[in-house]
Amino acid sequence: MAGDEEVLESTSRITRSREQARQSYNSMSRFYGFLSNGSEKRFVKTAVEGFLKPREGERILEPGFGSGQVLAVLARAVGETGKAYGIDISDGMVEVTRKRLAREGLEGRTELTRGDAAALPYADGFFDAVFMSFTLELFDAPEIPVVLAESRRVLKGGGRLCVASMSDQGRQGAMMKLYVWSHGKFPNFVDCRPIFARGFVEDAGFVITGYEIMSMWGLPVEIVLGEKGP
Numbered sequence: 001m002a003g004d005e006e007v008l009e010s011t012s013r014i015t016r017s018r019e020q021a022r023q024s025y026n027s028m029s030r031f032y033g034f035l036s037n038g039s040e041k042r043f044v045k046t047a048v049e050g051f052l053k054p055r056e057g058e059r060i061l062e063p064g065f066g067s068g069q070v071l072a073v074l075a076r077a078v079g080e081t082g083k084a085y086g087i088d089i090s091d092g093m094v095e096v097t098r099k100r101l102a103r104e105g106l107e108g109r110t111e112l113t114r115g116d117a118a119a120l121p122y123a124d125g126f127f128d129a130v131f132m133s134f135t136l137e138l139f140d141a142p143e144i145p146v147v148l149a150e151s152r153r154v155l156k157g158g159g160r161l162c163v164a165s166m167s168d169q170g171r172q173g174a175m176m177k178l179y180v181w182s183h184g185k186f187p188n189f190v191d192c193r194p195i196f197a198r199g200f201v202e203d204a205g206f207v208i209t210g211y212e213i214m215s216m217w218g219l220p221v222e223i224v225l226g227e228k229g230p
């Protein structure tokens, strides 16, 4: 275990309210897909195909689905007998994703909800897997364990959690310094900041079954796969 106190204390605070987050993502929702699709594609592909490995018939949840690129991949992977569920705080993101899923003929395999990843409106043990990319690291430090506890609660015994997150592990070069500076200067728009994702996931009680640190334009990105015990 990484040690709850240690991981929490080394994580910077975020003071933005839920309403501020909602408004900020609403204002980005129409062009967010253009910004994120290219840069994040490689990580999302590795995380989904190499780590999460979604299977036919599964129920999979994605908190903070953004413009819905992963949700569409998950919906295809779970097939006609499974379902991909998404929850996002931004009504703009929900709308953009709803249109995307309709265009791709995936409405029947998906269910979108506007809501908070820290208070999930699903029953205990409902999901086979939970996937989160570039979302866990935008929560305030004390909220990260709450989001992970909620993810764990809604997972079945043996269920998988896969997180792709900007990381404070690995080489913190000039790009990371610039990024962290931008985060300090424009926290509403550059809202993610590097965290020790694996430490948080371990401290939330998951058994780590897969781990990799990759690099996105010189910024370390952690991919963590955890399993809920029986």
Ligand SMILES: C[S@@+](CC[C@H](N)C(=O)[O-])C[C@H]1O[C@@H](n2cnc3c(N)ncnc32)[C@H](O)[C@@H]1O
Binding pocket: 018, 021, 022, 025, 036, 040, 063, 064, 065, 066, 067, 087, 088, 089, 090, 093, 115, 116, 117, 118, 132, 133, 134, 135, 138, 192
């Ligand atoms: C940085 S974006 C990442 C989007 C997507 N996962 C990706 O990889 O491109 C973060 C997403 O989390 C959503 N979000 C922010 N706070 C949230 C909360 N409390 N509950 C659920 N979603 C939230 C935002 O609206 C946004 O869509």
